[in-house]
Amino acid sequence: MADKLDQIFVNVLHWLVSFLPEALRPLASALVCIAFILMVFPLIFSLTTIFERKGLGRIQNRYGPNRVGIPFTKIRLAGFGQFLPDGIKMLTKEDVVPRAADKVVHFLAPIVMLIPVLLTYSVLPFGKNMTLADYDAGLLFFLAVGGAVEVSVFMAGWSSRNKYSLLGAMRAIAQMVSYEIPLILSAVTVVMIVGSLNLSQIVAHQNQYTCGIAHWFVFTPWGLVGFLLFFIASLAESNRTPFDLPEAESEIIAGYFTEYSGFKFALFFLGEYLGMFAIIGLGITLFLGGWTSPVSFLTWIPSWIWFLTKMMAIVFVFIWIRGTLPRLRMDQLMNLAWKFMLPLALINILVAGIWHYMAADWQRWLVCSAIIFGAYVILGRGLMANQKLGLRVYKFAE
């Protein structure tokens, strides 16, 4: 029964495709999968926007949206009906294009944004046997395609002919390029241990249990550090607080999509959130065991539920961080990436190598933890060396 529930989507797909002739089946199943992804993830996106607004509201001691429910009834759904009027409003707004803008590029930018983001979903394993394109070099595909988002950001920023947009775009690109390096390097550790770039194999490698605890990589010293680095880098990659300088509505008025409105803005918005989901999904796959259960007695819960649960948990952490931390300065942003995360990620690769080649007993835990801790302390001190941290003095406020 549990197995049936687990494989319900796969079986439905097989059933659907079985009506077609043999030659068309692969194409048809791909199309069905794409349709499915296009249905599910935008839905999650729209729910997440409400979730985020409500969460932020709670953190900031407000209510957040709590009115809109099912029309013509008294059912309010705690405000979760809000996304529908929001979406309708967004899609029906006037599409304003600046006169000086480079029209073609301006038009293409949101599309170029959305395509690579959607492409990345093709390699993520959402559940057992639920990978759309099980590439041998899946991780490389994800990172390569994800890198193309930068082009769209540039296109948006440059084509708007607006200095805020351009500034925002340049900031975004600099930030993405910088944080892509620790992101990739922290993923490399997993590749080293698993010996494959295939995401399904990476998940399968973590789908083992000792004493009822899963072999998630986050439970190892290098994996923990890798996950934290990956987590920070993915915050930056998805332009979330505290790395939201490119959008910084209080400084440069939403950055590279200042000049976008209506449908195009919705596309950007969607693209951004889908990118966030994708990179969280990758983080889950690499370090948190993908669709596997953390403890062996919970394996009866369907794998896709696990995946979505983990994803939403991390989305919640993202929202929590957004409500908690202030925005970084540009120099702090760059220092963190180049002087702290990059060396730590490199050392983490070394540690993963040591982990791989040492015998599996307590000594390797000790050695690996010691190296990482030492590196953390030294790098942290290096990062803090030139910064006079202390209570802020408000010169003009009083």
Added chain:
Amino acid sequence: MSPFFIITAVVTLLGAVFAMSLRNLVHCALAMAVAFSGVAAMFLQLDAQFAGFAEILVYVGAIAILIVFAILLTRSGETPEKSVLTSGWWAGIAVTAMVFTILGWAILSSSAVPKDLPAAPVATVKNIGDALMTKYVLPLEIIGLVLTAAMIGAVIIALKEDKKDNSGGEQ
């Protein structure tokens, strides 16, 4: 040849033509990104999955962005009013024509071309990694060294060198 291949080839060549002929440099760079994506797609068609992904990662993700940055840093993002061609462009066209003619002639007249299509080769990541780490480990190390040297060299070349500006608040 499959229709997919023809489509990608056409997209690639069109992207290349636009990259070389548009007046605005940013458009050129974007067209170049299209051409590179097309080349990557062709790699995929030729069963070189890894190379295709690497192509996207390197060219679209890195080099295109780098070029865009260089365009903005040299303040050439605007469409120029003057001619965009060199003084001796006609000679260049002539030489290009010669080059293409001779290349095409060489390709078409070559007899050393296999007629039959061999089976799709296996280039799994594992094979590539094995080859890189065993047979080609020396070139790999050298390429690493070259990249490091290039990075340091690029940083040094692009550094501001005049010491007079150091006192200013420029960051």
Added chain:
Amino acid sequence: MIWIVKNLWLIPALPLFAAGIIAVNKQPARKLAATLAIGSMALGFLLSLCALAATLGHHGEGAFRETFSFNWIQFGGQWMSIGWVLDPLTAIMLVMVTFVGMLIFIFSVGYMSHDKNFMRFFNFLALFASGMLGVVIANNLFLLFVSWEIVGLTSYLLIGFWYHKPSAAAAAKKAFITTRIGDLGLLLGMVWLYAQTGTLNFYTPEHTGCLEASALAGMVSKTIFGGMMVSTAIGLLIFLGAVGKSGQVPLHVWLPDAMEGPTPVSALIHAATMVAAGVFLVARVYPLMAAGAAPVEHGAPITTALTVVTWVGAITAIFAATIAVAQNDIKRILAYSTVSQLGYMMMGLGVGGVAVGMFHLITHAFFKALLFLGSGSVIHGCHEEQDVRKMGGLKKYMPITFVVYAIGMLALAGFPLFFSGFWSKDEILHHASLWSVSHVPFYLGCCGALFTAFYMTRQMGLVFFGSYRGHEESSHSAHGHSHSAHSSESAHSHDPHESPAVMTVPLIILAGFAILLGVIGTPAWPWFDAYLNGELADLQIKFSNLAESAGLMGVSALIVLTGITVGWILYGKRQRKTAAEKDVLEAAQPAIFKLLENKYFIDEIYEATIIRFNAFAAWLCDFADKWIFGGAVFLVKYLTIGSSWLYRLTDENVVNGGFDLGCGSIRGSGGGLSKLHSGRVQTYLRIIGVALVALIIFLIWGRIA
């Protein structure tokens, strides 16, 4: 294998580490230096006791012998292995060296307390101890040689410790160079031995070492010129090293001069241990020396090598003893006494075997260290005065020193029955009297014993009896003689004073041993002999043996008593009045006394012969260098100058003109070509394109053709 065998290396390594740590420490850290050095020696002493216990606990066939070797470096296809051996010889030497060394280190803390180079001193001392212990434990002539040279180096450094004194620097050089002559022999012997046996290990578990039967048989069977066995020749070369180190005639000249070093150094290095290393070396390679001899029922086997050893020892013994009679420096007397006693040891090795020589070595180490330290105490007490004529009556001022010094003196003189020196010397004389080759060494030894008793009594009489004669000197040279060490004391008092406890306690301990050690080697209970030969099982007191040698003992006792009596009459009862007064013997026999005082003019003879020859050779070389080789160089120089002048003429007039012409035309054509070099990248790119086309055409065309 017993753990101590495997860890025997720790004994030399501990002082080595101590030396290293002292060397790298910040300078004024006296406590650390002294603690480290003494601590390392104390630990070494404990380990040595363990080693001794291991050898004592052995009950089996033959002597206890365990080795531990490992490969060290590779020469061509062969491995040089080094290692260590534990046998009774090693064990007894280890105990002696570490124990005496420890006591002397403790003594040095007091003696050197005012020296500002205290740390350097302890550094060198610890290094020396490490080298010496290395010599002792070595199971390999190579390791032995290395340690031997470390010992030589530290000896050099310590003799020249007060290098600002020219005499000390000269003495250091002399010691170093003289012992080098002997070491050359040792090195040659070592190389030859390696060539013959293919190994330098003394003993191996497989019995393939160079001192074991198979190797010895091979060397005995070969002869060189004059029918001399190879083993004998090698043995004699090695013995040359021992001669240098142990100050045997004719290489003894450095040892008395070495007394320029601080007194603990004299005691440790130049009396107790290092100079005994030569004796130890001969004892170590004794199987080589004795190889090829016909078996004899009593005493040592008779071979050419051992005969040479005996003769050299006997001559040294009497020779040095006579010189000692006429010396006035307290340390110099002891130095010649040391040379003489080393001669006895050599003689003992030659006539009686390892046990006889080694027994005297051990007893001598204790009482000679005692005497040297006692003299150090005296010198320290008398404000660095070393001339015995300026002492006198110290019995009153320094009672403890007097008692222990008297014990040492009686032990050295061989006072009957109660002192260790008597038993060990008597054993040598006993064996010498039974030597079948010649009786001359026995008579020489007896004369030496007489002289020994005499000069020691003389020294005692001059130093401790009568009245103090130091005032007359110091009263008018007090300012020139003031030492920083004593500046804190009351200025008017120049009386000698007793030394502090840190100096006297080691003296007392050593004195105890100087008496007691004789017990282990009496003819009645020849434990030492048996121990070294590995016959520990059946030991009981045999008074019959005592009776057997009673006659000789009587003669020996008579000789000693005669010497002491004569000495007492001449120097004890009848005290000299002033320091400047002539010596009694000088008054009686001025010529002989002069000869003895000047050490038989050996230094002068060396000066006149070897050194002059050396200087002549050096002058010859200098001459050749200056005129013959130098002339050739000058000739070449002028030839070069002349030819270069010629070249210049040619160059300026002929070559340059041609080149100027050529350059003009090349510049013209270069100007033409540089038009092609437009500086435009794209022009170049076009040219490359054309070149590509040309290349492809060429390739395809060539293929078709």
Added chain:
Amino acid sequence: MTPLQTCLLVSALLFSIGFAGAVTRRHAILVLIGIELMLNAANLNLIAFWRFSAHPEALTGFIFVLFSMAMAGAEAAVGLALIIAIYRHKKTSNLDEVKELKG
């Protein structure tokens, strides 16, 4: 035409387009873009030869492409740094005006 020849022709075209741009356009960055296109044409060539060779399992052409990509990255970084440096010195990136090395 065999598939290999098709690939080679496409590659030749790509090369020629890149070459044409590199020799006719005035802006230094465009020359660089042209060179990148030519490099890509070469890569395409290599991949095609690898795909249609008798022994593709040797991976020679494939690995060659990877190395050539890495070289291209290095080349682009240094080339763009040079262009920026030239721009800073001469306030232009027009190659017609950059001819200091004229003989």
